[in-house]
Amino acid sequence: MWTGIGVELKTTDLSPRVIFLSRYVDALLTQPVILTTLCLINKADNSILVSLVGNDILMVLAAFIGSLNVAPLKYMWWFASFIFLVLVVVQLVQKLEGANDVYKILTYITIASSCIYSIVWLLGSEGTAALGLTQEVGLITLTDLVSKLGFGLYFLFNYDAAMGEDDTDAQNQQSQQYV
Structure with missing residues (x-):
């Protein structure tokens, strides 16, 4: 985003917009990996994994299509993206009960960052342009x-701790075995 690679200027709207194509490519590649990691930590079923990753991909694609459209269609696409975000968050929150602390923290990081991406889309150059371009790039980078x-x-x-493997007890038992 900083170098300008993968940037498209959209001038068909009332105010010129900057669309960062690399942001969507990055999201399509990394967010499914993060959600897959969460499913593996929680030992979730394959159906939950497919549902989470599918909803996430649809969320990113809806946001991308919305960024390419003009108002009011872009806001309808953002709303569709938001609905998919809600589906992802609901599925992640359902798996928090009885999970270990590491999984909970990783889930909270994922939920918070996904919500921030959606809010920055709405307030940034793809949406209402309430944020300046520097603030948008800074928030996305952070x-x-x-x-x-x-x-x-x-x-x-x-x-x-995340995978539920505590090797310290096993090592202590082996070392005490010879004493």
Whole structure:
């Protein structure tokens, strides 16, 4: 976004808009991976995984189509994207009961970042243009850092707790066996 690669200027609307195509490509590639990771941590059924990833892909595609349209159609596409976001959030929240703390934190990161993406779309250049271009790029960059890098690092540092593997007890039992 910062370099201008994958940027399209849309001048058919009342105010010129900047559409970041790379943002949608990034979302189509990384968000399904994040949702798949959450499903693997929670040992969810394949049907839930397919539903989550499918709704997420439809959410991103609806937002992309909305960014290419002019008002009022773009807001109808944003609303469709928002409906898919609600479906994803509802499915993620349903899996929180009885889950470990690492899964809960990773789920909250995913839900918060998805909501921020939707709000920035509405307030940014694709939507109402209430935010300046610098603020939009800054918010998306910070959200990307938290949702992808933060998610990945937190998962990496808490892998054993997330997957329910506690090797310290097994190591202690083996070492006490010879004493």
